[in-house]
Amino acid sequence: MNIQQRTVGRRTFMRGALAAAAVAPLGGALVACAGSGSDDDNDNDGGTKSADNPFGMAENANVDAVIFDGGYGTDYVAFAAALMEKNFAGSTVKVSATTEIAQELQPRFVGGDPPDLIDNSGENSIGFATILDQLEDLTEVLDADNLEGTPIRDTLFGGVEAPGTFGDKFAALNYVLTVYAVWYSASLFKENGWEPPTTWDEAIDLGGKAKAKDKYLFLWGKEAATYYQTLAIGSAIKEGGDEVRLALENLEEGCWSLSAVQDVFTAMGEIVSAGYVKPGGAGTQFTAAQAQWSNNQDALLYPSGSWIENEMKDQTKAGFEMTGFPEMVVSSSSAMPYTAMHSAAGEPFVIPSQGKNVPGGKELLRTMLSKEAATNFAKTKLAPTIIKDTVPADGFGSTALVSQSKMLTDAGSDVFTWKFVDFYGTNVDQLVVWNSFLAGNASVSELTSRLQEITDKIREDDSIKKVEVT
Amino acid sequence: MTETAVASATTEARRRRPRRSARRPLTFDRVSFFLVFLGLPLALFLVFVVWPFVQAFYYSMTDWSGFTPDMNFVGLDNYRRLLDDDIFMTALRNNVVLALVVPLVTIVLSFALATMVTVGGSSHGAARGLRNSSFYRVISFFPYTIPAIAIGLIWAQMYDPSNGLLNGVLTGLGFERFESFPWLGDTRTAMPASIFVIIWGFVGFYMVLFIAAIKGIPAEYYDAARIDGAGRLRIAWSITIPLVRETVQTAYIYLGILALDAFVYMAALNPGGGPDNATLVMPQRLLDAAFTKGQFGLASAMGVVMAIATLLFAAIVFAVNRLTGGHERVTRR
Structure with a gap:
């Protein structure tokens, strides 16, 4: 149904309801600005198509x-x-x-x-x-x-x-090409002889070493708690392959209970309960939290998109040497190699x-x-x-840009992404769950069931248009 | 004779009545007066207040996405969906909690402060406030001069778990358990902390409002009460409150409307709705539904629910004031 065809019927209805004929002309104007005027005169055609003008834009447009x-x-x-x-x-x-x-x-x-x-x-x-x-x-x-x-x-x-x-x-x-990775300070790692972890077990080990130095493994900010969801999904897709990706994308029943997802959640749960995550993130503004990582170096690792370097440019310690590595995998027998990348434009x-x-x-x-x-x-x-081929080898002097190019080259064709979170706009609801989980207030099973609830709610709502991902 | 007199009087009256009620000539003066002082405000009110309400109500019964001219009429479906939406119900509940707590605490506090700076001073001589009361009046009004969004952002920094002033002071005093305590990130403290911020911002303003009301009370009442031996509390309870009742009611309704919205504060303190949605309020949900999820129909329904909640609140406040005898006493005065 189109508003334009409805205008008369609706206007009369409103008029009756208001019993105020005086409003009608003005009200009509309002309706007009709210819902009509779609009889656009788009002069799409006009110019002639040519090699220099492949879409045929009109002259002086x-x-x-x-x-x-x-x-x-x-x-x-x-x-x-x-x-x-x-x-x-x-x-x-x-x-x-x-x-x-x-x-x-x-x-x-x-x-x-x-x-x-x-x-x-x-x-x-x-x-x-x-x-x-x-x-x-x-x-x-x-x-x-x-x-x-x-x-x-x-x-x-x-x-x-x-x-x-x-x-x-x-x-x-x-x-813009965005690479999702886990970021660290290469200089700090070199100083302490640490290696970026490739599996979750190594990450837990590293958490212990960080603790010994009075540092944490991870930290988070309240608006960005779902960066850990991004990390978890990326890691689970590497572990379980396309099967996991499609289950999540298509909002399948029990998609959060797949074993690959559960393995990652369990590892994260261990990190949280071991106290390797800086407490208080649920009450910290996310850029303030990120500065605790890039400036104070309270924590070693931060999962984020590659915009992080630009975002924290003014709040990064001198000589930080921000570098990224791909998401940890659960085991050496993962469906996709460790070098596979979550990258999306x-x-x-x-x-x-x-x-x-x-x-x-x-x-x-x-x-x-x-x-x-x-x-x-x-x-x-x-x-x-x-x-x-727009970035030279020195990355215009940025270690993060160089590591992005390297990760993309290493990944080759093993590049994946997903979009159900943005497409269905569930991030707001998922933030709540992840804040609780990272704060240690929700167990792995609560995390799973509450994420599943959010997914189920979208799936069962017929008014939301679904897009099948294959 | 008397009959004819009566009859002629009535005919006279009858004759005169139409003349009396006949419109005076529509001079330009009168017409322009009506147009400017009656027609124009009424038209503005209808076009910019009533009409958008009617429109919003209509949209709330459609599935309008907000980005197309197309929409389908779906009746009360959106309202049914709201009732089934546990997150919206949480937001509604939070708003109700705010509407119960914020006006009450703010009014009690600001009334107490107003009493102190006006009539709470020395009990000898004429009724007066505490010493330096004008100084307190100025500083307590300060927060009100700061925009709400700035208040929210300032307090978000104060509450910061690692670098915030509050935890800095508390840990400095030796309360080690407040090391990195997330005031806005803990389900137990998020709501009280947010409520505190709203109250902090408004106490000064309502204090000034009450001061003005109390200043309007003749000083003789206080003198007489003192002579009768009434103490400060007794005076506040039996003299001041009954005489500023209407002001209390107005303040209650204003604060209630604010608390049923509270969007700016909550969006600044906890944009995501807080831990387990502990501080989520309806307008936040509305904004999300309208612009992120493209559900303008549903968002309009939320708006209608908010309007109904606000009207109900005002009705309850009026009713309570009337039932407890507010109206009577004021007229008796």
Whole structure:
């Protein structure tokens, strides 16, 4: 049912209810701004397609891009926008920054006037399940040549389409490559003769050694307790393989009780009950907690995405030498090797089908995927994009960036990710459970049953659209 | 003769009545007056207050995602889902706890302070406050001048388990068990700690409100009560409270509305809802449903539940005040 067709019926109903005819014209205006105006005049066609203009953007067109202003800022898009304005003289590209993607764009989606390109990222991003139907399929962009003339698909790291593919639709192009790992200070480890653990047993040993030095193995902050869930799932998928990943992704019954998951939870439970986790995390703001790791070195290890280096740049001890290693495995007989990596591209760029200038949005994305723009990103943000070969061997002087490149090379094709947490928006509920568990207030079996409850609730709620992962 | 007089009087009256009630000529003056002082506010009220309420109520009966113009009417389904949603019910319960505790404690505290700085001073001579009372008045008003979000962030730092001022002081005093104690991360302390912050922010303001009310009471009442031998507590109970009753009621309702929301404080202190959702409040859940999960219909239903809870609260406060004789005494005065 469409609001527009309903307007009259609803308006009369409201009028009767209010018994105030005076309101009707004004009320009508409000309804109009809440739910109509979708008879958009998107001039999608106009330009002729050519090698330099593969999507056929009209001449002298305007592109409207709304970019999440988070850890990476928005200047990298502005860089590409300037490049594009040079290539298409007469066209203008407007790049607006916001941290409130959902709040700011919600009325524009309803009004049928969304921007041409969105970086749907950050805490206030729009859930993909909500807008999936309204997004363009971006396969066309990957099939096009980049500005240098190479097909874009050939310039990408492996598996980068996975996080943006929902069902059979490639709806989001995730631009920044994120490596999920466990991070430590190489200098501190060298000083004490410690080795980064490869199995959970080694991690427990290391916890004992840390205790002897009055340090903890792990610490956490209340908003980031689920980083340990990410670590646990990554480790369990390596142990049990795709079977575990698919069970979790498809919200299967008893998915948290699979033996691979349980083995990891049990090991974590041991670490918690041995007192190797710094207490008080449930009451500590997460960046404050992270500073206790990167600055005070209260704990040895911290599981996180590769944004951690940039995030803690100002609060990292000099000579820390931040380095990452892949998630611990349970045993040497794991389904995937220890070097397998949980890596996913982040910063999902989407193009709404109702935008005024869809080809323009695609063209801006194509420009961002050019070697020039991608190298600019790697250099200024110290993070790799999904474009290969933009990071030199010295990693622009960053140990974390070098270790990311190394881990990705070691992993080869053993790269995996999952998206049920973000897709169904369960992180908020899971945070509560993990905070209790890490604080030592919930046992492994409580952790399991409560995570299962969250999963079951989504599965059994028919109003939530599910996407089958294979 | 008398009959005709009566009759003519009535016809006179009848004749006069329509003339009396006949509208005075609609001069530009009168019309513009009505338009500006009656029409405009009414229109603004209808468009910006009543209409959004009606709209929200309508949306609460649809499955609107918030990002499309499409929606289906689902009747009361969203409300049924809320009743089955244990996390929302926890949030509702937390709001109710806040609405019970915050107004009560804040009002008792601020009333006690107000009494002390106005009439709680020396029992000799005229009724007056404690010495330096104007100084106390100023400093206790300070917290109210800080924006709520800043209060929340400041206290989140104070409560920090490892580097916070509170644990620093407590461990410094030799209470070793508060080493790294997570005030906002422990199910037993998260809610009381959060409540404390809200009260801390509001005591000063309500103290000033009560001071103004107490200043409005003629000093003779206090003098007379003193001569009759009433002590300070007795005076507060039998003179001050009955005479500031309406102010107490107003304060109670304001604080109750605040406590049934409490979003800013809770979002600053424990954005995730606290340990085991101990400090989760309804608006946090609402925001999550609307913008993260794309369930605007359900979120609207939460909003309606919040509005109903607030109206119920106000009704209860009015009723209690009326039943305990509030109205009567005020009129008797």
